[in-house]
Amino acid sequence: MSVVRIEHVYKDFKLGEQTVQALHDITCSFDPGVFLAISGPSGSGKTTLLNLIGCIDRPNKGKIYINDQDVSNMTENQLADLRSHSIGFIFQTFNLLPVLTAAENVEYPLLRRKDISADERKKRVKYFLDIVGLSDRANSRPNQLSGGQRQRVAIARALAVKPTIVLADEPTANLDKATGIEILRLMKQINRHLKTTFIFSTHDQKVIDQADRLVKIEDGYITAFGVRDAVEKTWNIARIRTLPEPPDDPLPELPHSQSTPLNPSSVARN
Template sequence: MSVVRIEHVYKDYQLGEQTVQALHDITWSIDAGVFLAISGPSGSGKTTLLNLIGCIDKPTRGRIFINEQDVSEKTPNELADIRARSIGFIFQTFNLLPVLSAAENVEYPLLRRPDISAQERKNRVAYFLDIVGLGKFANHRPNQLSGGQRQRVAIARALAIKPSIILADEPTANLDKATGREILRLMKQINRHLKTTFIFSTHDQKVIDHADRLVQVEDGYITAFGVRSQGDKTWNIARVRNAPEPEDESDSD
């Protein structure tokens, strides 16, 4: 089953009088339970793609389905409700509220869910802080935690809504190499244990090394798909032909 389905999506931005096309005719589906990396250089369109999947932005043309629900023409309030129930976010800068404790930060996205009781919120906070190994730090504020611990709180917060998808935008960028690997191992364990779909936007090779699916993006086009089996260190890469070939610059000098 596909948790995300994208059909002929374009995304344009207006910069003054100029129209910039950030994504070109993207068609793609993402299976449930994958650990997927979207890679590409800065400005390639990978963050734009992540924002569309996360219902933060809407396509200029085309359709996007989240759990088989067409979100392309939803209102901002409807998109907010989808995010609150189906999509967790992990950011490179953690985005924790400094005045709240670790437990309060994890609980925060649950407060907009009237269907979740206070007792259920308390249970979820304790459960997911325990999963990320921070049960003893529930009352600590972000400035009392290391970078790795703050990212663990952010992971617990993303998990607390019990999403089908977690989107992570360069989640290891502000961590040292050892901590980054530790965080990636934790997310991979959660992916296997809870079957939550993880989608990363990254140019970090460590993230790509942990992924089992790979999508390469350049100049707003998907240029390749990669698949590998569990435990396999080599990628099976399929190149995509819809992207324009680079111009021959041999005569430009």
């Protein structure tokens, strides 16, 4: 069973009178427990794809299955319920509530879950803060924590719902190199220990170096899939599509102005 299955998905956006095609005929599936990077340059469509997997947005065409459930035609309430049970989110800007402590931020997504008692919430908060090494900072607010510590709180919050999938959008973008590597290693340990699927949207080579699966996306098309050899630690890349190079036409000459050129000395006098 695939944890995520995407079939012939298209997504476009309206920008004024213009329609921008963000994703073109995306088809792929991800196995449970993978540590996967969706990589591509800015504007390639990787965040759009992550938002579709996270049921934050809907495709214009095609089907998306999460844990074998077709989410394409679910109501907003059904999608919210699915997210609260199955999907955790980690953002590059952490998205912690500044007025809440670390423990309260971790507990926050559990409050809408009627199936989790107050005692169970406290147990989960303690357990996941311990997993990310922040048991001693449970009562600290975000402005009392470093960037790395805030991202650890965000990881604990994402895990608290016990999701099958954690989606991370550029999770190291606002961290220094050493802290970013530390956070990635932590997420890799959690991935191995809890068998949680991690899917990253990134152009950071550090993230790609930690991944065991890779999807390359460019201009809204999937261009390649990669599988890391567990022994050799090298990538086996299957190229799916090669995009055409942009035309190498010279820029047209601008028409000469018919107005009289400014006289710098007259401008200075005025």
